[in-house]
Amino acid sequence: MSLKDNEEFKFALRDIVNNSFKLEDQFDRVRCTEWVHKLSMLPDDSLENLKIRNDYIQYLRIMVRAGILHGIFSESPPAVLSPFPEAIGKHMTAQIPSLPPMGPINVYMKHWSPDGRAYVAIKPIPGKGVLTYLSVTPQPDGSRN
Numbered sequence: 001m002s003l004k005d006n007e008e009f010k011f012a013l014r015d016i017v018n019n020s021f022k023l024e025d026q027f028d029r030v031r032c033t034e035w036v037h038k039l040s041m042l043p044d045d046s047l048e049n050l051k052i053r054n055d056y057i058q059y060l061r062i063m064v065r066a067g068i069l070h071g072i073f074s075e076s077p078p079a080v081l082s083p084f085p086e087a088i089g090k091h092m093t094a095q096i097p098s099l100p101p102m103g104p105i106n107v108y109m110k111h112w113s114p115d116g117r118a119y120v121a122i123k124p125i126p127g128k129g130v131l132t133y134l135s136v137t138p139q140p141d142g143s144r145n
Contacts, residue, residue, distance in 0.1 A: 005050040012057040022067035031069055031076060035060055038077040055084035
């Protein structure tokens, strides 16, 4: 969908491949391959999928450079990937019992107009209403005629 997001993903993949020799544990190499395959198979047809894919791949890239996989990457990828902050939150609450249980993070509504000139985002504020953001531009590419 977004060329920048796809390029960021490809760059991270190349970096993981170039640094995969740092993973000394054979099981880490297998899990890294599983995660790369899972992330590569995510469709790039929505902004949510692009964000999920790029968030996970960037964190995986950091771990591969460090030479060890841990946290959410210590297991094979789940069938359905939840948003990255939600997955990290659930993992942290499982490791630290004194933290309150993590539930799903409220996803806010966001929409681009068909001509690309307007963007609206709405997020609920519990017990208070909603936060609304609207951005409008005279031209979709930012140029002025």
